[in-house]
Amino acid sequence: MTSIEATRSSNLILDYCLLFGNSVLVLFESRGSHSFISHDCVKKLGLSTRDLGCELIVSTLASGKVSTNSACVGCSVEVEGIRFKGxxxxxxxxxxxxILGMDWLSINHVVIDYGQRKIIFLETKGIDLVSSQEAVKDVKGGATCFVIVAQEKKNITREHISRILVVDESPMYSQMRYPSYHLGGI
Structure with a gap:
């Protein structure tokens, strides 16, 4: 699908956004599970890619099924003056x-208003959590960060097993008689 066709379509929202400070045409796609970037854009902006570790087959409107094994990780995308990573x-x-798909839309609490042909940023409460690697990278980039270190307590398997009720320890079952079977010949 060309950008002209997408613009005319009543169910697609296109807008120019900033990708690493460069203006690029973005399609906001609620029917797509993931977010994508064109090979041309990667090359033009000199972005580094990472191997996905597998081949991913993606169905597109314009090209049908295409395969890929690479992605750009931690891309800085600015939409309506708000900066995101994806x-x-x-x-x-x-x-x-x-193409910003459902992975990006849901993580960032963005809703597409097809009637008004615009995207809406919902107010979210709470703190955005990032990995320690992301925090270090942000600090090196000049960001001010507040860090909370948390560690999940991991229960050992024995603790989980001890919580499972065992039926045959019930007094009702201990008095039941089970038929015996003879495994030998007749």
């Missing part, structure tokens, strides 16, 4: 340079 899977896209 992982973008590399694809041979035509038209929009970036």
């Amino acid at each position: 992982n973008l899977i590399c694809l041979p896209l035509e038209g929009p340079k970036v």
